[in-house]
Amino acid sequence: MVQQVVLGNEAIARGLIEAGINVMTSYPGTPSSEIMPAVIEWKKKLGLNTYVEWSVNEKAALEVALAASWAGKRAVVAMKQVGLNVASDPLLSAAYTGVVGGFVVISCDDPGPFSSQTEQDTRLFGIFAKVPVLDPASPREAKEMVRYAFELSENYRVPVILRPAMRVSHARQNISLNEIDATARPAKFKKEPTRWAATPRYRLILHKELNEKLGKIEQEFEKSKLNYQSPITNDKYPLGIVASGVPYTTARELLGEFGVDVPMLKIGTVYPLPRKLVSDFVERCERIVVLEEPDSAVELQIPDRRHVRGRLDGTIPNAGELSPDVLYPVLAKILTDANLIDAERASVGVDPALSETLKSVPLPVRPPRLCPGCGHRSAFYSIRRVFPSAFFASDIGCYTLGTNLRAVDTCLDMGAAITVATGLYHAYKLDGKNQSLVATIGDSTFIHSGITGLTNAVHTGARFVLVILDNNTTAMTGFQPTADQNRLADGGEGARVAIPELVRACGVKFLRVSDPYYQDDFQAVLKEAEAFTQSDEGGVAVVIAKRPCVLFDRTPLDTHPIKVEVTDQCDGCKYCLVAFECPALLLNPTTNKVEIDRRICVDCGQCIDACYKGFIIESNPVTISELADKVGLHQRFIP
Amino acid sequence: MDCKILLAGIGGQGVLFAHQLLADCAMAQGLDVTGAETHGMSQRGGSVVSHLKIGESTAPLIRQGTADWLLAFDATEAYRNLAFIRRGGTVIVNSAQAFSNEKILQQLAAMDVTLLTVNADSIAKHLGRASATNVALLGFASSCAGFPLTPDALRESIKRVMRPQFLELNLQAFDEGARSGS
Numbered sequence: 069m070v071q072q073v074v075l076g077n078e079a080i081a082r083g084l085i086e087a088g089i090n091v092m093t094s095y096p097g098t099p100s101s102e103i104m105p106a107v108i109e110w111k112k113k114l115g116l117n118t119y120v121e122w123s124v125n126e127k128a129a130l131e132v133a134l135a136a137s138w139a140g141k142r143a144v145v146a147m148k149q150v151g152l153n154v155a156s157d158p159l160l161s162a163a164y165t166g167v168v169g170g171f172v173v174i175s176c177d178d179p180g181p182f183s184s185q186t187e188q189d190t191r192l193f194g195i196f197a198k199v200p201v202l203d204p205a206s207p208r209e210a211k212e213m214v215r216y217a218f219e220l221s222e223n224y225r226v227p228v229i230l231r232p233a234m235r236v237s238h239a240r241q242n243i244s245l246n247e248i249d250a251t252a253r254p255a256k257f258k259k260e261p262t263r264w265a266a267t268p269r270y271r272l273i274l275h276k277e278l279n280e281k282l283g284k285i286e287q288e289f290e291k292s293k294l295n296y297q298s299p300i301t302n303d304k305y306p307l308g309i310v311a312s313g314v315p316y317t318t319a320r321e322l323l324g325e326f327g328v329d330v331p332m333l334k335i336g337t338v339y340p341l342p343r344k345l346v347s348d349f350v351e352r353c354e355r356i357v358v359l360e361e362p363d364s365a366v367e368l369q370i371p372d373r374r375h376v377r378g379r380l381d382g383t384i385p386n387a388g389e390l391s392p393d394v395l396y397p398v399l400a401k402i403l404t405d406a407n408l409i410d411a412e413r414a415s416v417g418v419d420p421a422l423s424e425t426l427k428s429v430p431l432p433v434r435p436p437r438l439c440p441g442c443g444h445r446s447a448f449y450s451i452r453r454v455f456p457s458a459f460f461a462s463d464i465g466c467y468t469l470g471t472n473l474r475a476v477d478t479c480l481d482m483g484a485a486i487t488v489a490t491g492l493y494h495a496y497k498l499d500g501k502n503q504s505l506v507a508t509i510g511d512s513t514f515i516h517s518g519i520t521g522l523t524n525a526v527h528t529g530a531r532f533v534l535v536i537l538d539n540n541t542t543a544m545t546g547f548q549p550t551a552d553q554n555r556l557a558d559g560g561e562g563a564r565v566a567i568p569e570l571v572r573a574c575g576v577k578f579l580r581v582s583d584p585y586y587q588d589d590f591q592a593v594l595k596e597a598e599a600f601t602q603s604d605e606g607g608v609a610v611v612i613a614k615r616p617c618v619l620f621d622r623t624p625l626d627t628h629p630i631k632v633e634v635t636d637q638c639d640g641c642k643y644c645l646v647a648f649e650c651p652a653l654l655l656n657p658t659t660n661k662v663e664i665d666r667r668i669c670v671d672c673g674q675c676i677d678a679c680y681k682g683f684i685i686e687s688n689p690v691t692i693s694e695l696a697d698k699v700g701l702h703q704r705f706i707p
Numbered sequence: 708m709d710c711k712i713l714l715a716g717i718g719g720q721g722v723l724f725a726h727q728l729l730a731d732c733a734m735a736q737g738l739d740v741t742g743a744e745t746h747g748m749s750q751r752g753g754s755v756v757s758h759l760k761i762g763e764s765t766a767p768l769i770r771q772g773t774a775d776w777l778l779a780f781d782a783t784e785a786y787r788n789l790a791f792i793r794r795g796g797t798v799i800v801n802s803a804q805a806f807s808n809e810k811i812l813q814q815l816a817a818m819d820v821t822l823l824t825v826n827a828d829s830i831a832k833h834l835g836r837a838s839a840t841n842v843a844l845l846g847f848a849s850s851c852a853g854f855p856l857t858p859d860a861l862r863e864s865i866k867r868v869m870r871p872q873f874l875e876l877n878l879q880a881f882d883e884g885a886r887s888g889s
Binding site: 071072073075205206208235238239240241242314317318320321322325391392393396418419421422423425426429431432434435436668 | 717719726727730731734739740741742743744745753754759764765766767768769770771772773783786787789790794808810811814815817818
């Protein structure tokens with residue numbers, strides 16, 4: 069058997085390929101983003117006839133994949149957990165309508181959280197939506213579960229959720245490559261209005277049908293190999309552990325370190341919970357501890373919880389990842405209380421003297437920052453200069469890091485920059501006040517969820533400046549194309565849906581496209597935009613700040629580098645460090661002067677504007693005659 | 708064999724690639740591997756830590772105080788992750804200078820921890836390819852007593868995983884690192 073070391077998301081992708089999927093849709097989001105590219109790689113390598121798309125948002129993604137399943141295709145949609153909020157409307161309805169071809173929803177959770185606005189639990193969403201949920205504990209298991217998920221979906225004609233947590237998606241493990249299911253599944257949509265277009269009367273029938281399906285699925289899960297107990301014992305036991313997902317593997321290893329054999333019931337099929345299997349186990353143990361994350365989906369479904377401890381009663385911390393460092397002292401206490409280990413063994417861990425000393429070592433803090441040369445930094449810097457007293461509503465993406473430049477005051481969810489600015493406008497207007505407001509949103513986020521909010525803002529007469537930070541890509545999650553490009557997920561050519569046209573179609577009367585690298589021009593445009601919001605006929609003014617992501621497209625910097633240096637006059641006032649916040653600007657504590665970190669500086673020259681005293685200058689300023697040639701090289705990113 | 712290796716550095720130092728090399732090498736010898744990586748927000752110029760377990764365990768994270776090896780690609784990141792090393796473990800730091808914190812040195816000695824430094828940056832720079840630091844450090848590590856993977860086996864992995872245009876230089880950096888260890 070061929071073995072390969074892969075990322076969890078790549079293991080899932082391989083599982084999808086082996087399951088013979090016909091259609092995959094997705095919207096990128098950490099920790100789910102690597103599934104689609106890995107599927108595309110296999111599709112190309114093996115010459116598979118698979119339809120793939122980066123959809124404009126998770127709702128569109130789920131609906132497109134679902135409809136393909138209604139036509140008999142095997143279809144999958146992948147997203148991060150908060151994406152499922154966006155896709156929840158069709159998901160709940162799809163549980164009722166059911167599916168034809170296997171339909172699997174992959175929603176990656178982020179216990180921690182590491183790169184999300186919530187620690188929400190997709191498994192609870194499954195319970196709420198009445199959709200079966202599988203919870204893998206490792207990349208290997210995730211790959212196995214993918215195939216089973218399609219079988220389950222087709223056998224009972226229901227959507228099935230696969231919920232990998234971040235530590236599965238971004239774990240790395242060796243997996244086996246298995247055969248690929250090559251079953252032909254011709255598109256064949258069969259009209260059935262009482263199902264696909266069901267009115268409330270038929271919806272009641274479908275709800276009852278769904279409940280019946282769930283009952284049968286629970287029976288199947290009672291016997292599923294995805295749930296198992298080890299070690300197997302029929303005796304009464306002082307303590308038992310019920311665990312699902314990554315906490316299972318963590319606890320298994322920690323119990324080994326403690327050297328105790330506590331019976332564990334591993335649950336792979338979290339919803340519907342095989343209640344008989346779990347109840348039998350619970351009854352045989354004097355006390356039960358439930359280990360799961362990020363919330364309490366298994367624990368909540370246990371019928372008799374009198375002897376059950378977990379995240380609900382605080383025995384297990386009820387927020388944050390259950391890393392081995394978190395779980396170790398918790399398990400040590402539980403095992404000590406149950407007289408399974410003595411206190412001495414419970415204390416084996418980090419050398420306390422060493423940890424105490426380490427606390428006193430001063431270490432550089434490395435918070436996430438915008439990259440050197442990032443166009444967002446230039447845009448934020450100008451916005452701060454033009455709007456000193458504005459509220460800044462922002463959004464989800466790299467540019468949330470504009471908090472470092474104090475140019476981001478709010479970040480709620482995808483698209484909310486525009487609606488939050490609208491709400492703030494109306495709130496202040498009620499008091500007769502004219503509050504300065506600037507909203508910032510990325511290109512991909514605008515297409516994802518900004519268009520409805522912008523239509524709403526224009527229609528209701530809100531007045532604020534909206535800056536669309538357009539870097540030609542979905543940068544944060546790995547440079548997926550947006551609908552504003554004509555590039556499709558697999559490299560094929562698609563039709564460009566231009567952001568300026570979308571903005572105009574929303575009824576916006578002021579629209580300028582400007583390159584934030586030309587800060588004087590950009591600031592003039594911002595002032596013009598502000599004036600429009602204050603004019604009699606004014607409303608929302610939109611400025612598209614267009615500059616490609618430096619990681620995605622280096623061409624403009626390579627063709628027009630501007631090398632800078634700091635003059636001897638630098639007085640160490642730190643204005644540039646605070647206001648411009650570029651990682652390549654460093655203060656030398658010995659000389660008390662700012663220096664350029666050449667290892668990471670990308671020669672964008674943007675920091676010249678960040679020293680208002682003029683102590684950051686271009687290293688080799690060009691002569692007038694050279695300038696003419698150089699201007700020809702200038703690339704302003706304006707269509 | 709069960710072995711836990713923690714790799715620590717800064718975004719851009721090739722920590723994840725070093726992890727992939729070690730994992731590939733272990734797998735080629737018929738061993739199972741499980742590990743964890745840092746992605747997303749934390750990757751933007753921040754500290755990068757990756758956990759690698761060779762052997763039966765399928766739990767991705769290493770608990771503090773239990774790592775057999777700490778491979779630090781940056782001295783400050785070594786301090787930041789020192790709590791992971793177990794009694795009797797080995798710490799390898801990419802650094803031009805030796806560790807100077809007396810108190811920590813004493814405590815590591817009391818824990819029977821072996822502390823080794825190698826100037827992998829200088830090896831890589833000398834060969835004209837700064838990004839080969841990670842491979843030079845792996846070369847050094849593989850020549851240390853008790854490291855679970857041999858220099859020869861790791862060399863084979865580099866040949867398998869590395870893109871051909873950078874292969875020769877990286878093999879040189881690897882060998883140079885291995886020599887400075889033995």
